[in-house]
Amino acid sequence: MKLYDGGRVPNARRVRIFLAEKGISVPMIPVDLGKKEHKSDDFTARNPLQRVPVLELDDGTVITESVAICRYFEELHPQPPLFGTGAVGKALVEMWNRRAEFELYLAVQAAFRHLHPGMAGYEVPQVSEWGEVNKGRAVEAMRLFDRQLASNRFVAGAEFSIADITAFVSVDFLKAARLSMPDDMPNLARWRDEVAARPSATA
Amino acid sequence: MKLYDGGRVPNARRVRIFLAEKGISVPMIPVDLGKKEHKSDDFTARNPLQRVPVLELDDGTVITESVAICRYFEELHPQPPLFGTGAVGKALVEMWNRRAEFELYLAVQAAFRHLHPGMAGYEVPQVSEWGEVNKGRAVEAMRLFDRQLASNRFVAGAEFSIADITAFVSVDFLKAARLSMPDDMPNLARWRDEVAARPSATA
Numbered sequence: 001m002k003l004y005d006g007g008r009v010p011n012a013r014r015v016r017i018f019l020a021e022k023g024i025s026v027p028m029i030p031v032d033l034g035k036k037e038h039k040s041d042d043f044t045a046r047n048p049l050q051r052v053p054v055l056e057l058d059d060g061t062v063i064t065e066s067v068a069i070c071r072y073f074e075e076l077h078p079q080p081p082l083f084g085t086g087a088v089g090k091a092l093v094e095m096w097n098r099r100a101e102f103e104l105y106l107a108v109q110a111a112f113r114h115l116h117p118g119m120a121g122y123e124v125p126q127v128s129e130w131g132e133v134n135k136g137r138a139v140e141a142m143r144l145f146d147r148q149l150a151s152n153r154f155v156a157g158a159e160f161s162i163a164d165i166t167a168f169v170s171v172d173f174l175k176a177a178r179l180s181m182p183d184d185m186p187n188l189a190r191w192r193d194e195v196a197a198r199p200s201a202t203a
Numbered sequence: 204m205k206l207y208d209g210g211r212v213p214n215a216r217r218v219r220i221f222l223a224e225k226g227i228s229v230p231m232i233p234v235d236l237g238k239k240e241h242k243s244d245d246f247t248a249r250n251p252l253q254r255v256p257v258l259e260l261d262d263g264t265v266i267t268e269s270v271a272i273c274r275y276f277e278e279l280h281p282q283p284p285l286f287g288t289g290a291v292g293k294a295l296v297e298m299w300n301r302r303a304e305f306e307l308y309l310a311v312q313a314a315f316r317h318l319h320p321g322m323a324g325y326e327v328p329q330v331s332e333w334g335e336v337n338k339g340r341a342v343e344a345m346r347l348f349d350r351q352l353a354s355n356r357f358v359a360g361a362e363f364s365i366a367d368i369t370a371f372v373s374v375d376f377l378k379a380a381r382l383s384m385p386d387d388m389p390n391l392a393r394w395r396d397e398v399a400a401r402p403s404a405t406a
Contacts, residue, residue, distance in 0.1 A: 048347060049306070061291060068298035075290035087278035088264060095271035103252070130333040144251060 002027045003069075004043070006052030009033065010105070010169040011066045013203070015053050017165050018070045020200035022077050026055075067097070070162055082162045089157075096148070096156040096163035103141035105170040110134035112177035138179055142171075142188055149187035153194075160198075168195045205230045206272075207246070209255030212236065213308070213372040214269045216406070218256050220368045221273045223403035225280050229258075270300070273365055285365045292360075299351070299359040299366035306344035308373040313337035315380035341382055345374075345391055352390035356397075363401075371398045 005028045006012035019026060031037045031052050038050045047054050047064045055063040055072065063069050074083050084093030113123040114131030145167060148155065155163040171192050174180055181188060195201060208231045209215035222229060234240045234255050241253045250257050250267045258266040258275065266272050277286050287296030316326040317334030348370060351358060358366040374395050377383055384391060398404060 048350075049302070057291070061295075063291075063294045063298055065298045065301040068294045068301060071297045072290050072294035075293055087275050088260070088266075090278055091266045091271045091275035092264075094274045095266055095268045098268040098271060099252070125332075125336060127330065127333045127336060129328075130330045133328065133330060147251075 001055065001057050002029050004029050004031050004046070004052055004054040004056070006031050006033055006038070009052065010109075010173050011051070012053045013169050013172075014066045014162075014165050015069050016203035017169070017200045018082060018162060019073065020203035021080065021082060021160070021165075021198075022073060024073055024077055067162070080160075082160070082165075084156065084159075084161060093156045093161045093163055097161070097166050099141075099144065100155065100163050100166035100170060103144060104138065105166060105173075107134040107138035107141055108170050108173045108177050108179065111138060111179060112173065115178070116176070135177075135179060138174070138177070139182060142181060142185055145191075146185040146188040149191045154191070160195075164191075164195055168192065168201070204258065204260050205232050207232050207234050207249070207255055207257040207259070209234050209236055209241070212255060213312075213376050214254070215256045216372050216375075217269045217365075217368050218272050219406035220372070220403045221285060221365060222276065223406040224283065224285060224363070224368075224401075225276060227276055227280055270304075270365070283363075285363070285368075287359065287362075287364060296359045296364045296366055300364070300369050302344075302347065303358065303366050303369035303373060306347060307341065308369060308376075310337040310341035310344055311373050311376045311380050311382065314341060314382060315376065319380070338380075338382060341377070341380070342385060345384060345388055348394075349388040349391040352394045357394070363398075367394075367398055371395065371404070 003015065003026045005016070007030065031043065033052070037043060038052055044050055046056065046062050049064065051064070053066060053069060055069045057063070063072055071083065074081070084090040111131050111134045113119045114126045114134070115128060120126055145155065152158070154160050155167050171181065181192070206218070206229045208219070210233065234246065236255070240246060241255055247253055249259065249265050252267065254267065256269060256272060258272045260266070266275055274286065277284070287293040314334050314337045316322045317329045317337070318331060323329055348358065355361070357363050358370050374384065384395070
């Protein structure tokens with residue numbers, strides 16, 4: 001198997017952090033987005049959406065979408081569980097991972113893609129008004145997570161999960177989007193520092 | 204347990220179709236979005252994001268996010284499997300369900316919410332330029348699914364799954380967004396008719 005990796009982009013990083021938490025090593029093939037290698041015919045044949053990361057199995061099966069790749073490895077290597085345990089635990093991880101994606105990650109991503117001059121050739125067209133709306137949404141989303149983290153060590157409860165990985169790469173993505181964590185979110189800051197200190201955070 | 208249901212909105216419908224496919228009956232509490240009942244203090248205490256559906260368990264645990272609710276029921280009632288089977292099967296359902304959500308559903312939803320006059324009080328602010336961009340994205344997404352369905356009976360392969368439910372409610376949502384399926388997508392049309400004929404489609 002091989003993982004087509006995209007370097008610093010948040011979705012590629014999510015998968016690398018997930019693998020590091022599991023202690024799994026997968027052969028990586030770098031995809032240089034700056035050189036638009038993800039737009040090549042070769043890459044497009046694997047993922048018509050032209051996005052990283054992409055996992056290719058030995059039989060040629062292609063799995064795209066970061067969370068789908070993570071779920072594949074969760075099935076192969078259940079320990080430590082990063083998608084929750086038990087019906088309620090799995091549902092709560094799913095819920096918080098989705099809140100991290102739809103409320104936080106998408107907002108930060110939209111602020112970045114629609115406002116950053118460097119993204120003009122990638123996000124076509126850039127809709128600056130939409131980027132501005134999402135700046136506010138990113139802050140609202142951080143407030144939701146700050147409240148949740150007031151009474152929970154991790155995003156989905158007592159255990160570290162994929163929801164923490166999604167939220168962490170989103171918060172780490174703030175700077176690229178020219179946003180920052182507001183000062184009145186001590187729980188979110190405490191959690192960010194704790195996750196940043198895990199060895200997986202450098203993956 | 205009780206399910207706070209939102210009537211005709213696509214996310215509420217996804218969960219009802221999923222339950223119908225499983226043959227599960229859950230007590231429903233209607234939430235009238237026209238009367239903004241989802242903005243009430245009572246509802247907001249359950250879901251600060253003020254969105255339906257919401258599942259409340261007998262011990263007071265609240266599960267939001269349609270797919271998280273579905274996953275809870277998949278764990279309790281594994282048959283028929285709607286999230287795939289085996290590591291590869293589960294990953295492919297996850298992948299196609301996410302493509303259905305991020306490429307198709309979000310595009311149709313954005314076209315509806317940012318362009319429909321009736322949504323002016325719900326989507327604040329409406330960004331019409333963003334709505335227009337998403338009309339084109341919805342068509343691109345349909346083309347991706349049309350190609351996939353040329354060689355697969357269902358969205359994620361040979362078996363019906365939650366990816367079909369997500370894609371189906373998205374296609375059914377086109378009309379509200381003043382969009383329609385292009386005529387040159389015979390595979391998507393074939394699949395839509397097949398899914399629409401299942402008893403669950405009326406749920």
